[in-house]
Amino acid sequence: MSQLQTLAHAxxxxxxxxxxxxxxxxxxxxxxxxxxxxxxxxxxxxxEQAVLSVFAMWKQHGIDGWGEGTYPWFTLSERIGQAxxxxxxxxxxxxxxxxxxxxxxxxxxxTFYRPEGKRTKIVTDALNFPTDFYVIKSHLRLHHDxxxxxxxxxxxxxxxxxxxxxxxxxxxxxxxxxxxxxxLYRSAQRLSLKKLTDAAHARGIIIGFDLCHSxxxxxxxxxxxxxxxxxxCTYKHLNGGPGSVAGLYVHRRHHDRMPGLxxxxxxxxxxxxxxxxxxxxxxxxxxFQMGTPHLLSLAPLIGALELFAEVGLEAVREKSLKLTDYFxxxxxxxxxxxxxxxxxxxxxxxxxxxIYLEHKEAARICKALKQAGVIPDxxxxxxxxxxPVALYNSFTDVYTVVITLRQxxxxxxxxxxxxxxxVIA
Ligand SMILES: *Cc1c(COP(=O)(O)O)cnc(C)c1O
Numbered sequence: 047m048s049q050l051q052t053l054a055h056a057x058x059x060x061x062x063x064x065x066x067x068x069x070x071x072x073x074x075x076x077x078x079x080x081x082x083x084x085x086x087x088x089x090x091x092x093x094e095q096a097v098l099s100v101f102a103m104w105k106q107h108g109i110d111g112w113g114e115g116t117y118p119w120f121t122l123s124e125r126i127g128q129a130x131x132x133x134x135x136x137x138x139x140x141x142x143x144x145x146x147x148x149x150x151x152x153x154x155x156x157t158f159y160r161p162e163g164k165r166t167k168i169v170t171d172a173l174n175f176p177t178d179f180y181v182i183k184s185h186l187r188l189h190h191d192x193x194x195x196x197x198x199x200x201x202x203x204x205x206x207x208x209x210x211x212x213x214x215x216x217x218x219x220x221x222x223x224x225x226x227x228x229x230l231y232r233s234a235q236r237l238s239l240k241k242l243t244d245a246a247h248a249r250g251i252i253i254g255f256d257l258c259h260s261x262x263x264x265x266x267x268x269x270x271x272x273x274x275x276x277x278x279c280t281y282k283h284l285n286g287g288p289g290s291v292a293g294l295y296v297h298r299r300h301h302d303r304m305p306g307l308x309x310x311x312x313x314x315x316x317x318x319x320x321x322x323x324x325x326x327x328x329x330x331x332x333x334f335q336m337g338t339p340h341l342l343s344l345a346p347l348i349g350a351l352e353l354f355a356e357v358g359l360e361a362v363r364e365k366s367l368k369l370t371d372y373f374x375x376x377x378x379x380x381x382x383x384x385x386x387x388x389x390x391x392x393x394x395x396x397x398x399x400x401i402y403l404e405h406k407e408a409a410r411i412c413k414a415l416k417q418a419g420v421i422p423d424x425x426x427x428x429x430x431x432x433x434p435v436a437l438y439n440s441f442t443d444v445y446t447v448v449i450t451l452r453q454x455x456x457x458x459x460x461x462x463x464x465x466x467x468x469v470i471a
Pocket of ligand 1: 146147148149175178227231256258259279
């Protein structure tokens with residue numbers, strides 16, 4: 047056995063890991079190796095405490111919780127927005143915590159998609175997340191007869207990754223808006239936001255990104271890159287909890303734009319309770335809020351984001367790459383696990399925080415993994431996503447995943463399960 051193949055090697059890597067103490071901040075179950083943090087991050091003790099604090103404020107203050115207590119609710123979305131701004135490399139007034147990824151996409155396409163003359167098309171790519179397609183087509187239907195004619199979809203050459211030059215080639219004088227994901231949800235390919243933004247702007251096109259799979263795993267520089275708008279969820283790598291409030295970013299150069307979908311929480315805060323029928327737009331990204339914030343789904347973020355402020359995203363990214371490099375090396379080290387096709391780009395700058403493996407028995411291999419205490423993520427028809435998360439996964443966790451996978455392939459235990467998708471996968 048080579049040194050790499052030993053548990054001792056994994057343990058030695060853990061000894062040297064500066065983020066190791068943070069695993070105890072999370073609820074990890076004994077005997078379970080959770081590598082699904084790119085679908086739903088684990089619960090932290092700090093997130094739990096923050097929810098209890100907001101709950102206590104409700105008990106104690108009733109309506110006065112809007113202005114009193116530890117985290118006055120009236121300004122909490124802005125306060126969380128500031129913490130999120132530092133994670134995406136934006137000015138504090140460019141980010142707000144609000145809505146969901148889907149509702150924020152609707153808000154920002156309603157704001158930025160203004161077909162005019164020949165410039166009527168929206169560009170996205172064939173590998174984008176379904177909700178992004180549904181939102182785009184909704185807006186195309188609002189402006190045109192159908193949701194198809196003005197949609198331009200950039201195809202993937204290999205079915206898993208995109209070629210940035212193909213995307214740029216689709217940007218012409220007929221394009222109004224480009225909407226892409228920063229990291230693809232399946233293959234975890236990472237796109238260059240700067241390169242694509244420069245190309246769009248050189249052609250007079252507005253460009254926005256969906257950061258669901260990169261926020262909390264990769265540092266961003268949205269303002270400096272000049273990105274026009276962005277959205278993201280907070281329940282994946284940010285560990286905000288199921289359905290936690292999402293985020294949106296709008297570059298300062300667009301802060302005079304009227305929100306496409308205005309609501310009273312987008313008002314100037316001093317004016318909101320004037321109760322005027324005329325909207326007085328709030329400052330910055332806050333103007334893109336709609337109704338009353340979902341306080342109980344915002345609360346966990348107070349605690350969850352504290353961890354990121356303490357650790358810093360550079361350290362998170364550094365460990366994340368080490369974990370996925372180690373995973374790939376181990377996978378290649380055993381004959382039984384060499385049967386998987388790795389669809390994630392190998393180059394660090396093109397890789398997000400998870401690894402996507404393909405195998406025709408993927409559905410039942412995932413069921414066998416779960417039964418053996420490893421929680422992966424299945425994507426039909428043949429994908430297995432493994433996301434070792436820097437804040438709570440160890441090198442020993444990665445070792446356990448590969449050794450378990452090896453055993454399952456060796457004994458063919460997956461044959462005891464049906465190779466079909468569950469309702470939630
Ligand atoms: C997870 C995810 C979403 C989810 O959107 P919700 O509105 O939170 O349901 C959207 N886009 C991408 C790329 C995702 O990965």
